[in-house]
Amino acid sequence: MASTFNLQKVSVSPLLRIGHGVSGLLVSAYVAFHLFNHLFSLFGESAHAQVMEMGRIVYRSPLIEPLLVLALLFQVVTGGILVWKWSAQKTDFYRLFQLATGVFLSIFILSHLNAVFIFARTFAGIETDWSFATGDPVGMLYDPWSVRLIPHYAFGVFFVLAHLGSGLRVVLLAHAAAERKANNVLFATASFAFLISLTIMLGLNGVRF
Numbered sequence: 337m338a339s340t341f342n343l344q345k346v347s348v349s350p351l352l353r354i355g356h357g358v359s360g361l362l363v364s365a366y367v368a369f370h371l372f373n374h375l376f377s378l379f380g381e382s383a384h385a386q387v388m389e390m391g392r393i394v395y396r397s398p399l400i401e402p403l404l405v406l407a408l409l410f411q412v413v414t415g416g417i418l419v420w421k422w423s424a425q426k427t428d429f430y431r432l433f434q435l436a437t438g439v440f441l442s443i444f445i446l447s448h449l450n451a452v453f454i455f456a457r458t459f460a461g462i463e464t465d466w467s468f469a470t471g472d473p474v475g476m477l478y479d480p481w482s483v484r485l486i487p488h489y490a491f492g493v494f495f496v497l498a499h500l501g502s503g504l505r506v507v508l509l510a511h512a513a514a515e516r517k518a519n520n521v522l523f524a525t526a527s528f529a530f531l532i533s534l535t536i537m538l539g540l541n542g543v544r545f
């Protein structure tokens with residue numbers, strides 16, 4: 337039976353792709369620190385808070401913070417255009433994975449920025465610290481409302497790292513790497529992403545060294 341979808345080759349602007357990648361690298365520097373910070377939950381609340389205090393000097397500075405938020409919004413907008421373009425044509429599993437992780441991340445980023453900047457800091461006047469992140473004192477596991485954060489955060493961490501792995505695969509292919517090698521890099525990144533996500537979630541939910 338003939339397909340009802342009119343899948344066709346569309347042009348995806350190289351400038352848009354490069355812009356998304358370069359801005360993504362800037363965002364990645366913050367994300368790397370942020371996840372490193374959350375790994376410290378394995379050493380307890382005060383270790384987590386100490387690392388956050390140090391990071392805040394940089395990422396909450398009047399110059400960096402607006403740039404970081406702008407870069408994230410730029411990722412959401414350019415990512416949305418890229419998904420729109422790529423999804424109009426027939427694609428393989430790897431591209432689909434890149435698009436799907438990107439769509440999840442866009443929703444995650446908007447929701448997370450809303451929770452931190454609009455809900456907590458502007459509307460409720462809540463400090464966005466350990467208690468905010470973990471639903472302290474009850475914790476994510478035992479609070480019927482906060483428990484939703486477990487899949488939300490776990491997928492957020494997994495998908496942000498796996499999405500970077502997808503981007504790295506595309507860059508490797510563009511630099512004439514063998515397809516098998518590029519695919520293996522993605523699988524290795526996704527496995528690493530799974531381990532980091534699991535470790536952070538264990539730490540945020542009370543597992544300690």
Ligand code: HEM
Nearest residue numbers: 367370374392395396401452464465469489492493496536
């Ligand atoms: C376990 C997963 C995560 C948890 C528990 C978490 C929690 C938090 C907390 C508590 C803050 C406030 C930080 C502060 O007050 O200094 C924050 C800020 C932020 N998070 Fe996350 N986050 C997670 C994952 C992510 C991911 C995957 C991203 C990016 C894709 C992200 C992006 C941001 C950004 C941009 C901010 C604002 C930084 C600022 O204050 O200027 N987070 N997050």
